[in-house]
Amino acid sequence: MFWYDHGMSGWGWAVMSFSMVLLVALAVTAVVLLLRSVDRFPAGPTRSPAAPSARQLLAERFARGEIDEEEYEQRLTTLRAHDPGRGRPGRGQS
Structure with a gap:
């Protein structure tokens, strides 16, 4: 049944390569956005500045x-x- 013509054609390689690059780009973007969002929030409780006397x-x-x-x-x-x-x-x- 799979003995004939089960190899990947030129378009198959192109789609596979493009999807792999897209997957890596999405993973890098997710990591960068996660690090940016974590960096925005302070680690501990914040105090508002005291009112001037x-x-x-x-x-x-x-x-x-x-x-x-x-x-x-x-x-x-x-x-x-x-x-x-x-x-x-x-x-x-x-």
Whole structure:
């Protein structure tokens, strides 16, 4: 039954070669996409950045020129008065 003409023709070799190249390309693409997706996600839990403190916001406003030095000192004194455990005036804390 299979004694005659069971060899692969030229088209069979072409299709087999093309499908092999396609299979290897798909495998490489799958590995690359998998590695990229794993690399995007951090390994551990992430923390959101802490909100800036009132003193930091006040210092930023002063640095941008939104308030003058007198208003900055007045507001800084008010902040220190309402939060006595966070430092003393004149210690260089901002």
